[in-house]
Structure formats: C-alpha cells, structure tokens
Amino acid sequence: MRPDHDPPPExxxxxxxxxMQPRISGELAQALSADLAILGHPIxxxxxxxxxxxxxxVCVCDLEAALPVKQPTxxxxxxxxxxxxxxxxxxxxxxxxxxxxxEALESLRERLLQxxxxxR
Amino acid sequence: MRPDHDPPPExxxxxxxxxMQPRISGELAQALSADLAILGHPIxxxxxxxxxxxxxxVCVCDLEAALPVKQPTxxxxxxxxxxxxxxxxxxxxxxxxxxxxxEALESLRERLLQxxxxxR
DNA sequence: TTACTATATTGACATTCTTCAATATATCCC
DNA sequence: GGGATATATTGAAGAATGTCAATATAGTAA
Numbered sequence: 001m002r003p004d005h006d007p008p009p010e011x012x013x014x015x016x017x018x019x020m021q022p023r024i025s026g027e028l029a030q031a032l033s034a035d036l037a038i039l040g041h042p043i044x045x046x047x048x049x050x051x052x053x054x055x056x057x058v059c060v061c062d063l064e065a066a067l068p069v070k071q072p073t074x075x076x077x078x079x080x081x082x083x084x085x086x087x088x089x090x091x092x093x094x095x096x097x098x099x100x101x102x103e104a105l106e107s108l109r110e111r112l113l114q115x116x117x118x119x120r
Numbered sequence: 121m122r123p124d125h126d127p128p129p130e131x132x133x134x135x136x137x138x139x140m141q142p143r144i145s146g147e148l149a150q151a152l153s154a155d156l157a158i159l160g161h162p163i164x165x166x167x168x169x170x171x172x173x174x175x176x177x178v179c180v181c182d183l184e185a186a187l188p189v190k191q192p193t194x195x196x197x198x199x200x201x202x203x204x205x206x207x208x209x210x211x212x213x214x215x216x217x218x219x220x221x222x223e224a225l226e227s228l229r230e231r232l233l234q235x236x237x238x239x240r
Numbered sequence: 241t242t243a244c245t246a247t248a249t250t251g252a253c254a255t256t257c258t259t260c261a262a263t264a265t266a267t268c269c270c
Numbered sequence: 271g272g273g274a275t276a277t278a279t280t281g282a283a284g285a286a287t288g289t290c291a292a293t294a295t296a297g298t299a300a
Contacts, residue, residue, distance in 0.1 A: 033160045041288085070291090093246090117229070119165075193258075214268065
C-alpha cells in the first residue's frame with residue numbers, strides 16, 4: 001500500500017543499525033496478522049471450540065443458547081469465520097449445521113507456529 | 121457436572137444439543153483473544169521480528185527507518201507491547217534500546233499452541 | 241393459502257483502534 | 271545557560287469493529 005524502500009539514511013555515530021530490515025515483509029505481516037485477528041475475538045474462539053467439540057452437529061441455536069450475544073451477532077461471526085475459510089456450513093431444512101474445516105485450521109496453526117518461533 | 125465427553129452424536133429430534141457449552145470459558149476466551157490481538161497487527165509483528173533479530177540493540181530510530189509509519193505510531197505500538205509484557209526497554213542517554221522479553225513471548229506462544237490444538 | 245420457525249441481512253449506533261501533527265520531556269554538547 | 275536530538279505524550283480525526291433491533295429469506299407444516 002505504501003512504498004517501503006528508503007535507502008539507508010546516514011546514521012550518526014554509535015546508535016542504530018543502518019539499513020536494518022524486518023525479516024517479515026509487509027505483505028507477510030499483513031497475512032499473519034489477519035490470521036491472528038480472525039482468532040482474536042472471544043466469541044469466535046468459543047464458536048470454534050463448540051464446533052470442534054461436535055463436528056458437523058452444531059446449529060446456530062446451540063451457539064445462541066450458549067454464548068452471551070444475540071443471534072445476529074452469532075451469524076455475523078459465523079460469516080467472518082466462513083469467509084476466512086475456517087468453517088463450513090451444511091443446510092438441512094430450516095437448520096444450518098456448521099463444522100470446522102480442520103485442514104484450514106491446521107494449516108493456519110502451522111503457519112502461526114512457524115512464524116511465531118521466529119520471534120523467539 | 122461437566123460433560124467433557126458427550127459421546128452421542130445423535131441429536132434429540134430435529135435440531136440442537138440442549139445445554140451444550142464451550143469448553144473455553146468466557147474469561148479464558150477473553151484472555152486468549154487478548155493474546156492474539158496484541159500480535160494481530162502487522163507493525164507490531166514487524167517490530168517484534170526486528171527486536172528478535174538483534175536482542176538489546178534496537179532503538180526507535182531503527183524501527184522508524186524500517187517501517188512505514190511515523191515515529192509517534194512506532195512509540196504507540198511499543199507502548200502496547202510493553203504493557204503486554206512482551207518487550208522491555210533500556211534507556212541509554214538519548215536512545216531507547218528495546219528488547220524482546222523472551223520468556224513472556226515463549227509462554228504466550230505455549231498458551232496459544234496449547235489452546236489452538238483444542239480447536240482441531 | 242396462512243402461520244410458524246431458523247437463520248441471514250440490513251442499517252444504525254457505539255466503541256475501539258490506528259494514525260499523525262503538534263508538543264512535551266529528557267539528554268547531550270557547547 | 272542555549273541549541274540540538276531522540277523519544278514520549280497529547281489530542282484529534284478517520285477507519286474498523288462489534289452489537290442488536292428490525293426486517294428479509296427460506297424452509298416446514300397445517
């Protein structure tokens with residue numbers, strides 16, 4: 001979104017590491033923080049937890065009954081998780097059964113694990 | 121009464137698992153999402169990455185030179201990371217040298233990995 | 241058809257987050 | 271002391287996010 005190549009400016013004496021760069025590029029940082037941000041909400045964490053408990057058998061009314069927000073808010077977070085590819089839905093008549101897409105969650109976990117160990 | 125292991129994947133007639141609860145409590149979800157949120161910003165990730173590269177020798181001017189935001193914004197994110205306990209600072213004269221608090225970052229990493237594996 | 245139900249969407253509002261110019265603070269050097 | 275420099279803080283503005291009442295949609299059942 002913004003050019004990021006300032007040639008190393010002259011640095012006075014003893015301070016500073018001129019030309020130092022992050023190993024994590026701007027784009028990678030964006031992607032990683034998006035991964036972290038989609039998980040970074042208590043209701044979404046609890047939704048994922050409930051879906052993981054009973055894969056394929058959780059309807060919206062279960063979530064609504066167990067969580068301290070109203071139904072439109074549940075639907076909103078479900079949509080975000082679905083757009084992030086972390087969950088899927090199968091409609092059966094009136095009900096919508098949500099499930100964790102384990103392979104997506106697993107690869108997200110791998111990515112986080114890998115990059116967070118960089119920060120050690 | 122804590123049914124950690126509800127074996128019946130059968131639903132009672134039509135929909136819904138009455139009385140279903142998340143394993144992750146509201147408080148734990150808050151704490152976890154705070155952990156995730158402090159990492160969920162590209163600039164903060166890049167700051168942590170740069171600090172991890174040269175522990176103890178990164179001043180604000182290095183960060184300012186390498187990252188696409190202005191100095192007050194850098195200071196703002198440094199403050200958030202410091203308040204989260206993830207980094208520390210040692211002032212030397214005019215300069216402020218920031219460093220990763222590895223043990224805090226490590227325990228955060230452990231917590232995240234542990235709880236994320238719940239969601240599998 | 242009509243009534244009912246589960247979920248999705250809309251629209252509005254409030255809150256939080258991000259950013260930066262301006263300014264303050266602290267330190268060094270002369 | 272004054273001037274220069276590195277970083278911190280303030281304050282304001284816009285952007286993003288979270289929430290819910292109202293409404294829409296789509297299915298069931300009589």
